[in-house]
Amino acid sequence: MNLAGGSRGAPQPVALEVRNLSFSYSGEPVLDDVSLALKAGEFAVLLGPNGAGKTTLFSLITRLYDHRQGEIRVGGFDLRRHSVQAHARMGVVFQQPTLDQDLTVKQNLAYHGALHGMTPGIASQRAARQLARLDMQDNLGLRVRHLSGGQRRRVEIARGLLHEPRLLLLDEPTVGLDIASRRALVEHVHRLCREEGVAVLWATHLIDEVQPEDRVIVLHRGQVRAKGGVADLLAQTGGATLGEAFERLTPGAPA
Numbered sequence: 340m341n342l343a344g345g346s347r348g349a350p351q352p353v354a355l356e357v358r359n360l361s362f363s364y365s366g367e368p369v370l371d372d373v374s375l376a377l378k379a380g381e382f383a384v385l386l387g388p389n390g391a392g393k394t395t396l397f398s399l400i401t402r403l404y405d406h407r408q409g410e411i412r413v414g415g416f417d418l419r420r421h422s423v424q425a426h427a428r429m430g431v432v433f434q435q436p437t438l439d440q441d442l443t444v445k446q447n448l449a450y451h452g453a454l455h456g457m458t459p460g461i462a463s464q465r466a467a468r469q470l471a472r473l474d475m476q477d478n479l480g481l482r483v484r485h486l487s488g489g490q491r492r493r494v495e496i497a498r499g500l501l502h503e504p505r506l507l508l509l510d511e512p513t514v515g516l517d518i519a520s521r522r523a524l525v526e527h528v529h530r531l532c533r534e535e536g537v538a539v540l541w542a543t544h545l546i547d548e549v550q551p552e553d554r555v556i557v558l559h560r561g562q563v564r565a566k567g568g569v570a571d572l573l574a575q576t577g578g579a580t581l582g583e584a585f586e587r588l589t590p591g592a593p594a
C-alpha cells in the first residue's frame with residue numbers, strides 16, 4: 340500500500356533515498372523492505388507508534404549501524420561507498436540530547452564546526468546566524484545546563500545545521516517538552532525548511548505534530564504502511580481525521 344505523494348513536474352534533487360532497506364537485531368526483523376525518498380526542501384514526518392522502527396531507521400541513515408540489505412543515498416551519495424560525502428550532507432538531532440552541559444552554547448557549536456573542518460571564524464559566524472534564526476542569539480555565552488529543554492533542542496538544531504547540510508534528521512525532538520515549547524519547535528523547523536530549503540525528516544508518534552502541508556510516511560512494525568499528503572492518507576483509509584487514518588494504518592499499536 341503505497342501512496343504517491345508530492346508534485347509532478349521537473350525532477351528535483353533527492354535529499355534522501357532509502358531503497359528496500361531491511362534490518363534485524365539478532366535475527367529479529369525490525370525493518371522490512373523500507374523505501375522512501377525526500378526531495379530537496381521537503382518536510383516529511385516519519386509517523387509511527389512506539390517500537391515501529393523509527394530510531395532504527397535513523398541509526399542506519401546515520402550509520403550507527405551498518406545495513407546489509409537495501410540502499411541508502413544522501414544527496415545522491417551512497418552511504419556505504421561515499422560515507423564522508425553522505426555525512427557532510429546530513430545533520431542530525433538524536434532522540435537523546437547530546438550537548439555537553441558544562442560547555443557554553445558557543446563552545447558546543449565551535450567544537451562541531453571544528454569536527455567539520457571549519458575555521459573558528461566561519462564556525463562562529465554560522466553559529467550566530469543559526470542561533471538568530473532560532474531566536475537564541477542572546478544565549479551564546481550560557482552554559483547548556485542553564486538552558487530550558489526547548490532551548491537545548493534549538494541549540495542542537497543549530498548545531499545540526501552548522502555544516503550546511505541539505506538534509507536534517509530529527510528523532511522525536513519534542514520528547515520531554517511542554518506543549519508550548521513543542522509547538523514552537525515544530526513551527527521553527529518548518530520555517531527553517533521553507534527558508535533554507537533543507538529537507539527535513541521528523542520522526543514522531545504524535546499526530547498533532549503533522550502540519551497540513553507535510554508529507555507523511557507511516558511506519559508500523561518495520562513496514563511503510565502509507566506515504567503521501569494528509570489528504571492522501573484520509574482518502575486511502577476513509578478516516579475523517581489524521582488520527583483515525585493513523586489508527587487504521589497501525590492496528591494493534593500500543594496506545
Ligand SMILES: Nc1ncnc2c1ncn2[C@@H]1O[C@H](COP(=O)(O)OP(=O)(O)OP(=O)(O)O)[C@@H](O)[C@H]1O
Nearest residue numbers: 364369387388389390391392393394395396511544
Ligand atoms: N539495540 C536493540 N537490540 C534489540 N532490539 C532493539 C534494539 N533497539 C530497538 N530494538 C527493538 O526494535 C524495535 C524498533 O525499535 P525502535 O527504537 O527503532 O522503534 P521506534 O519507532 O523508534 O520506537 P520509540 O518511539 O519507542 O523510540 C522495537 O521492538 C525495539 O524493542
